[in-house]
Amino acid sequence: MKPVVSAMQAWSCTVLSVFAILILSVLALLYRSGHEQLMGSINDPADGKAVSRTVFTAVFVYIGFFVFCGLQGMLHVRENRRGAISL
Template sequence: MKPVVSAMQAWSCTVISFFAIIILTVLAALYRSGHEELVGGVDDPADGKAVSGTVFTAVFVYIGFFVFCGLQGMLHVRESRRGAISL
């Protein structure tokens, strides 16, 4: 199987997705718990659990990116071990 994206793009996407998963999971947990800074104001959303569900959906999308880009990066590593010439 050949990689679809370049090695730099694959590893960049993997790192960005990893940090996005961490940050969005923390935000979703704070919304779900009803943290005062996020749902306590007048202009803030009233239903923190609904917001949390939406943010967790974004986490699952980033998990998909993380898996796909990580596999692409591993394909590049496997290809370079075989002595393939990259252009």
């Protein structure tokens, strides 16, 4: 199986996905718990659990990016170990 994206793009996407998963998970947990800094103003959302579900949906999308890009990076590693010539 051949990689679809370049090695640099694959590893960059993997690293960015890890950070996005961590940051968005923390935000979703804070919204779910009704943290005062996020829910305390009249301009903030009234239903923190609905916001939390939406943010967790974004986390699952980034998990998909992480898996896809990680597999692409591993394909590059496997291809380089075989001694393939990269152009």
